Amino acid sequence: MFRSGAFVADHVSPVAGEQVQPNGVDLTVEAVFEQVEPGRIGRDGKRIGEREEIEPSVASAPEDTDAGVPTFRLSPGGYVARYGETISIPEGHVGYVLPRSSLMRNSAMLHTAVWDAGYTGRGEGLLEVNHDLELERGARIAQLVFARADHEETYDGSYQGENIE
Numbered sequence: 001m002f003r004s005g006a007f008v009a010d011h012v013s014p015v016a017g018e019q020v021q022p023n024g025v026d027l028t029v030e031a032v033f034e035q036v037e038p039g040r041i042g043r044d045g046k047r048i049g050e051r052e053e054i055e056p057s058v059a060s061a062p063e064d065t066d067a068g069v070p071t072f073r074l075s076p077g078g079y080v081a082r083y084g085e086t087i088s089i090p091e092g093h094v095g096y097v098l099p100r101s102s103l104m105r106n107s108a109m110l111h112t113a114v115w116d117a118g119y120t121g122r123g124e125g126l127l128e129v130n131h132d133l134e135l136e137r138g139a140r141i142a143q144l145v146f147a148r149a150d151h152e153e154t155y156d157g158s159y160q161g162e163n164i165e
């Protein structure tokens, strides 16, 4: 059974009222990276390839609708997007992040994996861009939902506590 958005919101920080949806909490994009070196997935262990952070630009022309708002201007390619919220998956639950459909409607997609019980961090997703895309920093790109789930242990992997200042 999936939990309510109000329940999910208790495990997301920071969260504004407008991010809380009936069945989950909207996540925003805080940073975007482009991988520049090979990574490796081994039978034991893995190495995450080096990345470069994409700098958002700020339009200053008064006629621009996004004047003053840092905006990632992305050409087609694969990017790693970091969410703006710290997420904690409570025991007895599993998390899923689903993309906002407006991304798909703009020929982009957010690919995500399983969020384990016990994980805390500011996680990441793979942003696939198939057509030039302007993404304002802080824009909502995804929704986090929680389902009740049995588990033996809690998450204790290398991403525990990632990206928390």
Ligand SMILES: O=c1ccn([C@H]2C[C@H](O)[C@@H](COP(=O)(O)OP(=O)(O)OP(=O)(O)O)O2)c(=O)[nH]1
Binding pocket: 097, 111, 112, 113, 114, 115, 116, 117, 119, 122, 123, 124, 125, 155, 156, 157, 158, 159
């Ligand atoms: O789209 C996702 C899915 C998960 N996570 C976080 C939460 C999850 O608990 C953690 C680890 O995910 P997973 O277990 O799939 O990664 P792994 O490659 O198996 O890492 P590890 O070896 O640490 O288990 O990463 C994300 O940031 N983004």
